[in-house]
Every structure is written in C-alpha cells, then in structure tokens.
Amino acid sequence: MSYRKSRKTARRGGRRGKGALNGNRAFIREVLGALRRARGPVGPWRREDPVACLIGTILAQATTDRLADRAYRALRRRFPSWPRVLAAPRAQVERAIRFCGLARQKARAIQSSLHHLQATRGRLSLDDLRRPGLDVDRALADLCRAHGVGIKTAAITLMFGCGADLCAVDTHLARLLRRLRVVPEAASPARAFRLLRPLVSRGRGLELHLQLIRLGREVCKAQRPRCGECPLLRICPHGRRNSAKELRNPFRSA
Numbered sequence: 001m002s003y004r005k006s007r008k009t010a011r012r013g014g015r016r017g018k019g020a021l022n023g024n025r026a027f028i029r030e031v032l033g034a035l036r037r038a039r040g041p042v043g044p045w046r047r048e049d050p051v052a053c054l055i056g057t058i059l060a061q062a063t064t065d066r067l068a069d070r071a072y073r074a075l076r077r078r079f080p081s082w083p084r085v086l087a088a089p090r091a092q093v094e095r096a097i098r099f100c101g102l103a104r105q106k107a108r109a110i111q112s113s114l115h116h117l118q119a120t121r122g123r124l125s126l127d128d129l130r131r132p133g134l135d136v137d138r139a140l141a142d143l144c145r146a147h148g149v150g151i152k153t154a155a156i157t158l159m160f161g162c163g164a165d166l167c168a169v170d171t172h173l174a175r176l177l178r179r180l181r182v183v184p185e186a187a188s189p190a191r192a193f194r195l196l197r198p199l200v201s202r203g204r205g206l207e208l209h210l211q212l213i214r215l216g217r218e219v220c221k222a223q224r225p226r227c228g229e230c231p232l233l234r235i236c237p238h239g240r241r242n243s244a245k246e247l248r249n250p251f252r253s254a
C-alpha cells in the first residue's frame with residue numbers, strides 16, 4: 001500500500017476505526033516527551049545474555065513476570081547449561097517450568113529455539129547478533145524461524161539481549177496504541193509492531209517501549225484506564241471520549 005493511500009485510509013479511520021489515526025512520527029515524539037516530563041526517565045536497564053533473554057521471554061508468554069522468573073530459575077536449577085536443556089526429555093523440561101502455565105507449548109518452544117541455534121550456528125549462542133550495524137529485519141526473521149517464537153519474543157530478545165533499536169509490542173502495548181489511535185482498533189500486537197516501527201525516532205525504541213509498559217501497568221490498565229491521572233489525556237482520543245462520557249453522566253461509575 002502506498003503512503004498516500006495509507007494516509008487516506010487513516011483519515012477515514014479505516015473500515016472499523018473511529019476517527020483519524022495518529023500514525024505519524026510527530027505524535028510518537030509528543031507521546032514520549034509527555035511521558036518523560038510527567039513520569040521521569042526509565043531504566044537504567046542491563047543488557048542480558050541473548051539466549052537467556054530468548055528463553056525468559058518464551059517463559060513470560062501469557063503469565064506474570066513473577067511466575068516467569070520462578071520458572072526460569074527452576075529450569076536453570078534443574079538443567080544448569082543450555083546443552084542440557086536441549087538434550088533433556090521434553091517431559092522433564094515441561095515439569096521444571098510447570099508453574100508458569102502453557103508448560104507443554106513453552107517446553108517445546110524452548111527446545112525448538114535451542115535446536116535452531118545449534119542448527120544455524122553450531123552452538124547455543126546468539127553472540128553473532130550482538131554487533132553494531134546488525135541487520136535487524138534479518139535477525140527478526142531468523143529468530144522467528146524457531147517454533148513458538150513470534151515477532152514479540154524475537155524483538156524483545158534483540159532489544160534487551162543485543163541492543164537493537166526496536167519497540168516490541170505485546171498485548172498491553174497494542175491496547176495502548178489502539179487507544180491512542182496510533183494503530184487501527186482491530187490491530188494485533190504483530191501488526192501494531194509493524195505499523196509503529198517506522199514512526200519511532202532513531203535511538204528511541206527501547207525508551208518508548210519501557211515508558212509505554214510502565215504507563216500500561218500503572219495507569220492505562222485493561223479494564224479501567226485511569227485517564228484522569230494520565231499525562232497523555234490531552235492527546236488521547238480514547239481518554240477524551242471517556243472523560244466526555246463521564247462529564248455527561250457523572251454518576252455512571254459510582
């Protein structure tokens with residue numbers, strides 16, 4: 001789709017949208033600036049070993065950070081090296097990570113990822129992706145070839161393990177981006193990631209990701225976004241619509 005056509009569709013709000021999209025670089029800069037001013041800087045963050053990051057992100061799918069950390073520690077206690085995780089019977093890996101939910105699928109994805117590294121690099125390492133000038137699209141495609149590794153897991157691994165300048169989008173970030181009308185109402189996290197990527201200024205991907213994650217956890221919650229306390233209320237279509245409804249009917253939520 002050409003840029004001109006996508007702008008036209010955006011102005012119409014797409015087939016399912018409500019109003020124009022805010023899919024432009026200036027809006028994203030404004031979001032980041034407002035969050036920085038209101039809530040302070042994020043980080044500092046530590047660069048992690050990319051294989052540990054990949055496995056940890058698989059474990060974190062559809063569960064809480066606390067349970068994912070617990071499952072990661074249990075896996076490392078039971079199998080202290082990655083070759084031992086790869087060589088283990090699947091059922092034993094599954095048992096080691098059982099508290100974090102979807103253990104069967106996650107055990108398969110973990111072993112499949114390690115198998116992919118062994119097959120493509122001859123060793124269980126992703127150090128080849130930790131270099132300046134990395135071809136990020138190629139690296140994303142490479143990681144996504146392992147069964148159970150999607151674009152979000154691949155992007156998080158590249159961001160936190162290899163220092164890639166990306167803003168990974170999970171379900172929470174996708175919700176926020178839909179409310180801000182950066183992406184259409186029906187956009188999945190994978191589509192939101194693709195649409196957001198060209199809108200983020202160089203060197204700002206990780207910062208934007210961390211700022212939005214923090215906002216999603218503390219303010220823009222799934223069920224009851226606290227729009228009255230949100231530094232983005234002035235520019236957020238969803239928040240403004242909510243506030244207008246509350247003004248019309250102040251006893252609605254009482």
Ligand code: SF4
Nearest residue numbers: 220225227230236239
């Ligand atoms: S104004 Fe409300 S809906 Fe918009 S980002 Fe803030 S909390 Fe979320």
